[in-house]
Amino acid sequence: MHPLDMMKVYGRVVEIYRLRLGEAISAYGDVMRGAAGAFAQAARPQTPEEAWRDTVSYTFDALQRSLIFWDTLRQRGNNWIAHEKAGKPPLLAFDYEMIADARSFERPCNYALVRILPPEGVVVDPEKRAFLIIDPRAGHGPGIGGFKKDSEVGFALKAGHAVYMVIFFPEPVPGQTLADVSLAESEFLRIVRARHPSPDKPVVMGNCQGGWAAMMVAALDPDTVGPVVVNGAPMSYWAGNDAENPMRYAGGVLGGSWTALLASDLGGGVFDGAFLVDNFEYLNPANTYFTKYYTLYEKVDTEPPRFLEFERWWGGYFLMNRDEIKWIVENLFVGNKLAAGKAEWAPGKTFDLKAVRSPIIVFASLGDNITPPQQAINWVADIYPTTQALKDAGQVVVGLMHDSIGHLGIFVSGAIARREHAQIVDLIDYVESLAPGLYGMTIEEDRSGPEPKYDVKLTERRVEDIAWLQKYGRRDEIPFEVVANISQFNSRLYEAVMHPLLSAAITPEMGRTLRAIHPLRMARWGLSDLNPALKALAPLADFARSQRTPRNEHGPHVAAEHFAATAITAGWDLFRRLRDATVETEFFRLYGSWAMLDPDLTAPVAPALVEQPPAEVEAALAAVREGGFTDAAVRIALLAQKRGDGERRLSRLKQIRDLVGQDVGLLALSADAAQAIIRRQALIVDHAPDLALDTLPSLLKTPQERTHLLALLDRLGANIDFGASVVALAGAVRERLTQADAPASATLTPFSFVATERVG
Known part of the structure; x- marks a missing residue:
């Protein structure tokens, strides 16, 4: 790059x-x-008597709150110790039974498959597809997907689906790798499939x-997996926007993956998940060091149960082998190799996401x-790279975007479970029937009745439209390539110089000792009954709970407390914003400079994989006159969708299926066979819509088939108000069929048939 251009940058x-x-x-x-x-407005003048009463009531209340507050932290410590002694079982709101333990597999790892037992009053339908839920191993333990009754697990059970979960144990099996974990999870999927041999494959x-x-x-075993739902899942690790996503710079600030290797060596060859939790807490120091504790203090009469429930999960730190965290950091966090098809699970074998043929639902916020x-x-x-490439590959991707919920809220919020996750479960039975493409999912809410009613709207989107999320057309990802290269150099240097010394000096016993005194653990066992200074706290706190003194919530003392709390929070937020701005600026100044000096890195980021070859398209067009009644019905639906407004509602899809589902024939087929028909006809309609319409009679071999198809269209038109956008198509279909050797006798009514979806 020219020096003048560098100066401009x-x-x-x-x-x-x-500006920041x-x-x-x-x-x-x-x-x-x-x-x-607010403080000036609340701190109005008081009489001496009012001031005395306010001071006394506030002082007694503050003393009681303080006792209950510290006793709650003591209970948190005791809960942590009890959870550790119990072996840190999954924190699920449901009972479960063990189905398979991967510690006994040929390639063992610390994972297991459990079946969630339906609670009383919930009946599982054996004909419905099963769900397999995989929780994150990101420092914490399993259970977040079923942490509450209103959760992913809860709503899948309520809908009649059998639910299984992949759990993991605190200690990794010595020598296990990420490949072992993926292979074990693939085996779990096959076990679930064998236990539920219905036509519909399990949801993952x-x-x-x-x-x-x-x-x-799904990439390892595409023939066994059904629809895939990914909630708040990082897949493109370099992506984000400046001033919004500070965590993406962590790898560059620390020089790459060598820090994870150092942490593993200090742990005696084991990586402590508490370091990952530290990363999360780093993002919002105001909440980490003050807000969550002040909320407990301010709402001390109601907040402790919620606080203790969440802290049980948040404080459960699980471990990884050194090779596991090394693979994760080098291939995902820093290397960003998964989407590029370069993440190897064995020499010469990579995870190819293009091998995933099942529909994918992405939920983000x-x-x-x-x-x-x-x-x-x-x-x-x-x-x-393009919408057509996605369609030609026969892939369906549905994106659901929330406006404001935070990361943890995606999994643990009861409101999110009742709205978003419940609708995702409802959509599952129809998503496999969508024509290939990218869809935006929105949830419409009707609160006119005593209970809210929801309807899902799917709108066709373009892959090219994803760019609206980016400020700089992804050019700001270029410096991350430099980080990846520097990380590789630092990692090799560390492995050659420091690893042999530390691995010889740090024994597993020393690693356990260092883990025990990690600040996050000390904050828990240090404030527990192990601390003799807290011996008298419990009875004093119980007495305070029984003798609670009300305070004047509108008095000057409470106003001063709120002012101080706001000031402390604002101070931490100021620190965070200044810190993030400085880190981000230095990141781009350092790595951006190196990137500009490398001409191979200054071009816009190119697509990682090539587009779908045209062979499948050519094969579909060559077979345009081949097929039967089901192919013809699907083709008409696709043609109507192409002329429609690109929107379809789940309520209407259900209505269509009820009216003609059993007649069309898709429901009688396996998911793979049904999807094959939809994908083949979609290729034909996308690339040759006029030919698709003209050759329609060749798919209906007999007058009876033509009559039956027109009767189905009449039934739809008589029961559903589709509108007028595809009336012309209805006339064209009738014209083609009546011009055939055996004209149809049914009368076609005007309609706008907008369902490519699996109506039968």
């Missing part, structure tokens, strides 16, 4: 940095002015890092700063 980086500093300071000032105004649902695990299983939506969805554009 530097100038732009500095300008953005100054100004915005951070301005935001801090706005918060403090608002807090000061992955949460956070369990999402890429689910995709890798604009409010998620751990897995931003760019990381959740950009892999689609990496693998399928």
Whole structure:
């Protein structure tokens, strides 16, 4: 790059940095002015008697709150110790039974398959497909997918599906690798398939890092997996936007993967999941060090049960082998190799996401700063550079975007479970019948009755539209390539120089000792009954609970407390914004400079994989006159969809299936056979719509078939108001069929048939 151009880039980086500093300071000032105004309004003059009463009541209340607050932290510590002694079982709100333990497999690992036992009153339908849920192994233990009754597990059970979960144990099996884990999960899938030999293959649902695990299983065993649902799952690790996604810079700031190797060596060859939890807590220091504790203090009469329930899961730190975390960091976090098809599970064998032929539902949130939506969805554009490439590959991708929910809320929020996850479960039976393409999923809510009613709307999108999530057309991902290269150099240097010394010096026993004194663990066992200084706390807290003194919530003392809490939170937020702006600026100044000096890295990021070859398209067009009644019905639906508005509602799909589903014939076929028909006809309609219409009579061999098809269309038109957008197609279909040797006798009524979906 020309030096003048480099100076312009530097100038732009500095300008953005100054703007962000100004915005951070301005935001801090706005918060403090608002807090000061609220305090001034609340701190009205009082009579001496009022002031005395307010001071006494506030003081007694504060003492009681303090006792209950610290006793709650003591209970958290005791719960942590009890959970450790129990072996850290999954924190599920449901009973379960063990089905398979991968520790006994030929290639053992610390994973297991369990079946969730339906609670009383819930009946599982043996004819419905099963669900397999994979929770993240990202420092915490399993159970987040079924943490509450209103959860992914809960709503899948309510819908009549058998539910299985992949759990894992705290200690890895010595020598296990990520390949062993993926192969074990693939075996679990085959076990579930064998236990439920219905035509519909199991749904695989992955949460956070369990999402890429689910995709890798689907790539390894595409013939066994049904629809794949990935919730808040990072797949394109370099993606994101400046000033929004600070976690993506962590690898570059620390120099790559060598820090994970160092942490593993200090652990005696084992990586402590507490370090991953540290990364999460780093993102929001205000919440980590103050807000969540102040919320407990402020709502001390109601908050402890929720606080303790969540902290049981948040404080369960699980371990990984050194080779596991090395593979994850080098291939995913820093290397970003999964979407590029370069992540190897064996020498010369990679996880090929193009091998996944099942429909994929991606649930992400604009409010998620751990897995931003760019990381959740950009892999689609990496693998399928254009919409036509996605369609020609026969793939269906449905994207659901929430406006504001945070990362953990995607999995643990009861409101999200009742709305988003319940609708995802409802959509599962229809998603395999969608024509290939990219769809945006929105949930419409009707609150006119006593209970909210939901309807799902699917709107066709273009792969090219994914770019709206990016500020710079993904050019800001170029420096991450430099990070990956530097990481490889640092890793090799570390392995050659430091690893032999540390692996010889640090024994497994020393590693266990170092883990025990990790600050996150010390914060728990240090505030428990193991601490003799807390011996008298429990009875004092119980007395305080029984003698609670009300305080004046509108008095000056409470107003001063709220002002102080706001000031502390605002101060931490200011620190976070200044820190993130500085880290991000230095990241681009350092790695961006190196990237600009390398001409191979200054071009826009190219698609990682080539487009689908045209052989499948040519084969479909060559067979345009081949097929039968079901092919003809699907083709008409696809032609109507092509002329329609690109939208379809789940309620209407259900209505269509009820009216003609059994007649069309798709429901009687296996999912693979049905999808093959839909994909073949979609290729024909996409590439030769006029030929598809003209050759329609060749698929209907007899007058009876033509009559039957027109009767189905009459039935739909008489019961559903489709509108007028495809009336012309109805006339064209009638014209083609009546011009055949055996004209149809049924009368065709005007309709707009917009369902490519599996109506039968």
